Amino acid sequence: MIFGGDAFVDLIGELTLLKDLTHTMDITMEQLEEEELAKHAEEKLNIHDAKEKEAMNATAADMSEKGKEATDHSTSGSTSAPPPPYVSGEEASTSAGKSSGTSTPQRRYLGQQAIMDRSEEDARMDAAGLSQEEKDLQKKKKRGGLTKEQREKLEAYERERRKAREERVETLAKKLIDRISVWTETDKDPEVTYAFQEKTRLEVENLKMESFGIEILHAVGQTYLQKATSFLKSQKFLGISGFWSRLKDKGTLAKDTWNTISTAIDAQLTMEEMAKLEEKGGADWTDEKKAEYERKVTGKILAAAWRGSRFEIQGVLRDVCDRILNDKTVRLEKRVERAHALVLCGTIYQKVSLF
Numbered sequence: 001m002i003f004g005g006d007a008f009v010d011l012i013g014e015l016t017l018l019k020d021l022t023h024t025m026d027i028t029m030e031q032l033e034e035e036e037l038a039k040h041a042e043e044k045l046n047i048h049d050a051k052e053k054e055a056m057n058a059t060a061a062d063m064s065e066k067g068k069e070a071t072d073h074s075t076s077g078s079t080s081a082p083p084p085p086y087v088s089g090e091e092a093s094t095s096a097g098k099s100s101g102t103s104t105p106q107r108r109y110l111g112q113q114a115i116m117d118r119s120e121e122d123a124r125m126d127a128a129g130l131s132q133e134e135k136d137l138q139k140k141k142k143r144g145g146l147t148k149e150q151r152e153k154l155e156a157y158e159r160e161r162r163k164a165r166e167e168r169v170e171t172l173a174k175k176l177i178d179r180i181s182v183w184t185e186t187d188k189d190p191e192v193t194y195a196f197q198e199k200t201r202l203e204v205e206n207l208k209m210e211s212f213g214i215e216i217l218h219a220v221g222q223t224y225l226q227k228a229t230s231f232l233k234s235q236k237f238l239g240i241s242g243f244w245s246r247l248k249d250k251g252t253l254a255k256d257t258w259n260t261i262s263t264a265i266d267a268q269l270t271m272e273e274m275a276k277l278e279e280k281g282g283a284d285w286t287d288e289k290k291a292e293y294e295r296k297v298t299g300k301i302l303a304a305a306w307r308g309s310r311f312e313i314q315g316v317l318r319d320v321c322d323r324i325l326n327d328k329t330v331r332l333e334k335r336v337e338r339a340h341a342l343v344l345c346g347t348i349y350q351k352v353s354l355f
Contacts, residue, residue, distance in 0.1 A: 002302075003212045003309045010175050011207075011220060012313045013168045016161070017305070023157060169316060173323040180341035184334065193344070200348050208352050212306065216313065221349025223314045226252070227321035228342035235336065256314070260307040267300035 003015060183196040208214050274293045277285055321342065325335050 169319045172320045184337045217349045221346040223317040224342040224346030228339040263307040264304045267304040
């Protein structure tokens with residue numbers, strides 16, 4: 001409703017930016033909750049490890065103290081130690097054999113080692129008092145990446161999004177063909193052309209009064225002119241002009257992409273700055289300062305939302321124009337007429353102003 005409202009549905013379709021952001025936020029919030037729970041579990045493990053380390057250090061210090069006392073006691077006693085008992089050669093060899101047998105480490109399979117490692121980790125988490133959910137999150141953290149369920153959710157949503165976009169492009173292409181057929185299906189004499197332009201101007205006068213109406217019309221007009229001009233130039237000598245026109249369009253797309261991302265990052269940085277100032281508080285953080293930052297943040301969020309919506313509008317309309325201009329089932333002459341009609345509409349859309 002902020003960008004165009006229902007009046008622009010037949011021209012640009014229903015914007016899905018908010019829906020996509022909401023769905024992404026739901027997944028992000030799920031991830032944030034899991035990360036918070038995993039952080040809590042990690043703190044429990046750290047506390048448990050610290051306590052164990054302290055206990056081990058205390059035990060080692062106690063044993064060291066006892067050993068020192070035993071040494072002092074033996075030193076203060078008799079200075080001559082009793083001779084070792086006599087051991088026969090056979091007994092010595094037997095003893096050596098037993099000793100060598102017990103000191104030789106047994107070989108373990110890698111699977112056994114892994115099982116032992118898991119058992120030790122489970123015992124460590126049990127000792128730290130972790131719940132089953134916290135244990136699962138710790139194991140997931142060690143594995144890294146998304147779970148199978150999360151990947152399936154994202155893939156299903158992406159398929160749904162692509163299908164909805166395809167249906168949207170198909171619907172808008174049919175509506176655009178119907179709109180320009182007022183001119184393309186006639187003899188295109190000057191009177192008919194003038195009537196078609198006046199009809200378009202009358203529609204524009206109504207649309208421009210909607211929220212962000214002028215900005216949307218300029219975006220639509222720019223896309224119509226770019227795609228139609230590029231198509232018409234490609235029909236000229238060897239299509240060289242069309243090649244350079246398409247290259248220019250790609251440069252414009254790259255620039256729009258960068259501007260959209262930059263605006264979103266700027267809004268995010270401003271929100272983070274405001275959050276830090278609010279957390280810090282103090283005498284400088286007055287009601288006037290807070291209101292000033294709220295206005296600034298609101299403006300930048302709205303600017304980022306418009307950039308994203310404009311990027312979506314032009315991306316969808318590029319596909320719509322490609323659909324009606326590159327349809328091989330339609331003869332070339334008719335597609336050229338469609339391109340000329342888009343130029344007529346696009347010129348009027350781009351020249352619209354408030355007064």
